[in-house]
Amino acid sequence: VNDPRVEKLAELIVNYSLELEEGRILRVDTSEVGGPLALGIYRAALEVGAHPYTNVMLDGVAEILLGDGSEEQLEYVSPLQWNEIETIDALVTIWSEANTRALTRVEPDRQARHLAALRKLSNRRWERISNGQMRWCGTLFPTHAHAQEAEMSLEEYEDFVFSACHVDEDDPAAHWRLVAASLAARAEALESVRELRIVGPDTDLRIGVEGRKWLAADGRYNMPDGEVFTSPIETDTEGEIRFSFPAVYHGREVTDVRLRFADGSVTAAEAARGDDYLQSLLGIDEGARVVGEFAFGLNYEIDRWSRNILFDEKIGGTVHLALGSGFPQAGGHNSSGLHWDMICDLRAEGEVYADGELIWKAGRFLAEPAAEVVEHR
Amino acid sequence: VRPGDIVLLSSSPHGAPLIRSLYRRVLAAGGHPHLRVRFDGEAEALLKNGRDDQLEWVNPASAEDVERADVRIAVEADVNTRSLSSVDPARQSLYSRAREAVRDRYFERAAAGELRWVVTLFPTKAAAQDAEMSLRQYEDFVYRAGLLDLDDPIEEWESLGATLRRLSAWLGEKRELRVVAEGTDLTVNVAGRTWIPCDGKENFPDGEVFTGPVESSVEGTVRFSYPANFAGRVVKDVELRFSGGEVVESNASEGEELLHEMLAMDDGARRAGEFAFGLNDAVQEFTGHTLFDEKIGGTMHLALGKSYPESGGVNQSALHWDLVCDLRGESEVYADGELVYRDGRFLEGIV
Numbered sequence: 001v002n003d004p005r006v007e008k009l010a011e012l013i014v015n016y017s018l019e020l021e022e023g024r025i026l027r028v029d030t031s032e033v034g035g036p037l038a039l040g041i042y043r044a045a046l047e048v049g050a051h052p053y054t055n056v057m058l059d060g061v062a063e064i065l066l067g068d069g070s071e072e073q074l075e076y077v078s079p080l081q082w083n084e085i086e087t088i089d090a091l092v093t094i095w096s097e098a099n100t101r102a103l104t105r106v107e108p109d110r111q112a113r114h115l116a117a118l119r120k121l122s123n124r125r126w127e128r129i130s131n132g133q134m135r136w137c138g139t140l141f142p143t144h145a146h147a148q149e150a151e152m153s154l155e156e157y158e159d160f161v162f163s164a165c166h167v168d169e170d171d172p173a174a175h176w177r178l179v180a181a182s183l184a185a186r187a188e189a190l191e192s193v194r195e196l197r198i199v200g201p202d203t204d205l206r207i208g209v210e211g212r213k214w215l216a217a218d219g220r221y222n223m224p225d226g227e228v229f230t231s232p233i234e235t236d237t238e239g240e241i242r243f244s245f246p247a248v249y250h251g252r253e254v255t256d257v258r259l260r261f262a263d264g265s266v267t268a269a270e271a272a273r274g275d276d277y278l279q280s281l282l283g284i285d286e287g288a289r290v291v292g293e294f295a296f297g298l299n300y301e302i303d304r305w306s307r308n309i310l311f312d313e314k315i316g317g318t319v320h321l322a323l324g325s326g327f328p329q330a331g332g333h334n335s336s337g338l339h340w341d342m343i344c345d346l347r348a349e350g351e352v353y354a355d356g357e358l359i360w361k362a363g364r365f366l367a368e369p370a371a372e373v374v375e376h377r
Numbered sequence: 378v379r380p381g382d383i384v385l386l387s388s389s390p391h392g393a394p395l396i397r398s399l400y401r402r403v404l405a406a407g408g409h410p411h412l413r414v415r416f417d418g419e420a421e422a423l424l425k426n427g428r429d430d431q432l433e434w435v436n437p438a439s440a441e442d443v444e445r446a447d448v449r450i451a452v453e454a455d456v457n458t459r460s461l462s463s464v465d466p467a468r469q470s471l472y473s474r475a476r477e478a479v480r481d482r483y484f485e486r487a488a489a490g491e492l493r494w495v496v497t498l499f500p501t502k503a504a505a506q507d508a509e510m511s512l513r514q515y516e517d518f519v520y521r522a523g524l525l526d527l528d529d530p531i532e533e534w535e536s537l538g539a540t541l542r543r544l545s546a547w548l549g550e551k552r553e554l555r556v557v558a559e560g561t562d563l564t565v566n567v568a569g570r571t572w573i574p575c576d577g578k579e580n581f582p583d584g585e586v587f588t589g590p591v592e593s594s595v596e597g598t599v600r601f602s603y604p605a606n607f608a609g610r611v612v613k614d615v616e617l618r619f620s621g622g623e624v625v626e627s628n629a630s631e632g633e634e635l636l637h638e639m640l641a642m643d644d645g646a647r648r649a650g651e652f653a654f655g656l657n658d659a660v661q662e663f664t665g666h667t668l669f670d671e672k673i674g675g676t677m678h679l680a681l682g683k684s685y686p687e688s689g690g691v692n693q694s695a696l697h698w699d700l701v702c703d704l705r706g707e708s709e710v711y712a713d714g715e716l717v718y719r720d721g722r723f724l725e726g727i728v
Contacts, residue, residue, distance in 0.1 A: 006716055009649045025437075032390035032393065032414075035390070035418075039418045039419065042416075042422055043422050043426065046426055046427055046431060047423060047426070049428065049431070051431060051436070053412075053419070053436055053438075054416055054419060055412075056390060056412070056415065057392045057414075058390060058396055058397065058412060058414060059393065060393070060397050061397060061400055061412065064400050065400075065404065066398060067406045068405065068406050070404075070407070071411065073404055073407075076409050078383060078411055079383075079441075079445055080411055080438070080445055080446075083437075083441045083445075084438050084441075087438065087441075138447065201509060233521055297540070365602055
């Protein structure tokens with residue numbers, strides 16, 4: 001029996017996130033276990049008159065390439081992939097794993113080599129997305145493997161995922177339009193702020209954001225979604241921060257990360273577990289020590305850490321900052337091979353001041369700016 | 378597969394075990410494997426719910442695949458061979474016609490030696506069910522048909538290939554073939570056409586020789602002993618009467634509507650695009666799947682529709698539909714008036 005929430009998620013992505021129109025070409029990237037959602041999206045796309053097709057990755061194939069491939073094969077990007085990235089009008093990425101740790105033991109530098117080659121392709125994809133030539137949405141289809149990461153049963157995890165997407169409601173798109181309006185108002189209100197100060201346990205961090213653009217993550221690029229983010233001024237982060245949730249990069253966990261910043265760069269870093277990994281990632285390049293993103297997580301349906309950044313960075317009542325590459329569309333210009341989101345829980349205790357004024361306490365903004373719901377963005 | 382080849386691996390997720398092995402072998406050969414895996418439900422959703430313009434839409438990626446690929450390996454692995462049974466044949470044929478240009482280009486590049494391709498099957502319960510076997514029995518059948526139960530399958534295929542090449546050369550000198558069996562007396566002219574030995578390079582398993590008969594030459598009647606499948610639908614006891622190369626009369630005990638729909642697909646669908654002898658003696662049972670049925674040692678088959686350019690055939694059609702006739706009972710084949718084949722075997726001394 002099909003879970004009606006899967007059909008609703010599919011329709012939400014096609015009609016709200018992608019605003020898919022008649023005649024457009026949609027590719028749906030998925031693993032085989034993502035099939036139910038992929039087919040739901042396929043049907044919803046047919047319904048609007050678009051031309052959908054799926055691109056299914058089989059379990060175990062990446063492992064074979066990373067294990068057996070020659071250097072040339074690892075770095076190969078097929079002309080077929082280059083061609084497709086130019087011809088599709090929309091892309092959905094369904095993150096759905098049958099085993100989230102299948103690649104844990106792959107040699108890191110072979111994986112890095114392969115990812116570096118694919119980055120050329122994803123750069124072009126982002127270029128087309130930011131030029132408005134293509135739409136993209138990343139989402140997740142619940143599996144036992146993801147549930148296991150989150151330390152839940154599959155049924156509990158399905159409830160968690162679908163309520164985060166609000167597809168357990170009658171009209172999810174209406175909800176997301178409200179969210180979009182409220183996040184847009186929040187982003188606009190933050191535009192006038194010059195400096196944020198984050199205060200919490202072992203945390204007192206000042207971040208300069210003057211002149212930077214705040215962006216509302218309202219369900220277009222991710223589903224679920226729910227954050228406002230910017231790229232802070234690269235030379236203007238000062239103080240210290242302690243991250244309550246483990247920081248995960250490429251499946252590896254670093255716990256109890258503490259960072260000290262001076263003039264925008266990390267000057268001291270330590271972790272309870274995974275300190276070596278933390279130090280090696282900070283040493284990737286110059287930009288890896290600089291903050292590329294600062295954000296408020298505002299999806300209050302997501303109320304617990306589930307070891308998946310798609311959800312964790314949106315937990316209502318958290319802030320996160322990412323070390324590494326910034327967002328040009330937010331005015332950021334930090335460049336790095338790293339973009340590592342680290343999440344700080346401010347729900348129990350924690351305050352945020354904007355230019356000296358308290359704006360956030362115990363995981364909530366104190367005042368809600370007036371929002372206007374618009375049907376079409 | 379050679380170093381640098383772009384190798385498309387096309388299948389459904391149920392073919393994953395074979396696809397993974399192929400992926401590993403392609404890497405080892407220095408090629409660049411590229412997955413083209415689609416869900417089974419996609420075709421169903423499109424054929425049932427798609428509008429005409431969606432049925433007729435051809436993915437530019439497919440056209441690009443056909444231009445760029447050096448090799449294509451298609452692994453059939455159906456989870457339900459009848460999931461498309463209720464699709465309107467007219468919609469099926471619209472879908473099929475729209476893909477004709479891409480298909481033509483594919484076979485054109487194949488005929489020019491620019492694209493190597495092979496179609497094979499990974500045994501699933503659905504295919505076993507069609508064959509009226511358990512999955513285990515069906516796996517034995519499939520791997521035996523591929524001569525994979527023997528010590529050195531490659532050597533076996535090379536040896537069968539040598540026999541098929543000799544037979545093709547011998548048939549290449551004949552002008553006219555006449556097949557006589559129960560309900561069948563059919564004459565085809567094959568003068569100047571090329572017979573192709575099928576030794577496991579484009580189908581696996583394999584074991585046939587075929588040609589494209591002279592398009593206007595087919596005369597007489599033929600009764601196909603085996604049911605014919607098309608996109609999950611079955612037609613039984615097909616009888617065709619040809620005159621001047623065209624089907625002028627057709628009937629079937631079951632699925633006659635589909636038969637007529639297929640014949641009406643376009644002009645070329647009423648002509649024979651292929652005439653062939655099945656010569657794989659490791660395939661003896663009818664299993665309801667063309668890949669195997671047309672290879673049964675002791676059968677002949679004829680395809681309505683498009684001919685393969687490498688055989689010299691020029692028939693154009695969106696259809697290529699193989700119909701198989703068992704000749705292992707009482708039957709005779711004459712080549713230019715001389716008896717050359719009886720009861721399912723070429724006479725001794727021919728090959």
